[in-house]
Amino acid sequence: MHFDTDLKSSYQEMANFGINKKNAPYFLPPYEWYNETISSWTEEQNLKLINFTSGTRSNADYTYPQLGKSYKSSDEIYQSIINYNESKKNGLNGFILLLHIGTDPRRTDKFYHLLPKLLTYLKENGYEMVKIDNLLSH
Known part of the structure; x- marks a missing residue:
């Protein structure tokens, strides 16, 4: 599934709980895996790419x-x-x-x-x- 389609589907599901893109402008990639492509896609969607801080488990x-x-x-x-x-x-x-x-x-x-x-x-x-x-x- 294309990133844009998957992301749109996720926001549609969150809308069922009153959460819209403006309320949730952050993207934590699945499995916390990201690369330059994921970073670019996230930026194109006007989202901020985030991740957990490593060091603990x-x-x-x-x-x-x-x-x-x-x-x-x-x-x-x-x-x-x-x-x-x-x-x-x-x-x-x-x-x-x-x-x-x-x-x-x-x-x-x-x-x-x-x-x-x-x-x-x-x-x-x-x-x-x-x-x-x-x-x-x-």
């Missing part, structure tokens, strides 16, 4: 045990975020942590169940949660 919450070595448990993901924050001079300042709402049914330890614990930790460490548009407007 927050994006591994889609994995499930049958994937073998690539599987990361929710506890491992949580600890990787904490370890990054505590081991780097600037911690997680400006980080975009990617968490998936929907994951494979074979993953029984959904990371989003640890979200309250993570948010408490981050707030206790002086972090403020902001919407992506607020983060990128500074």
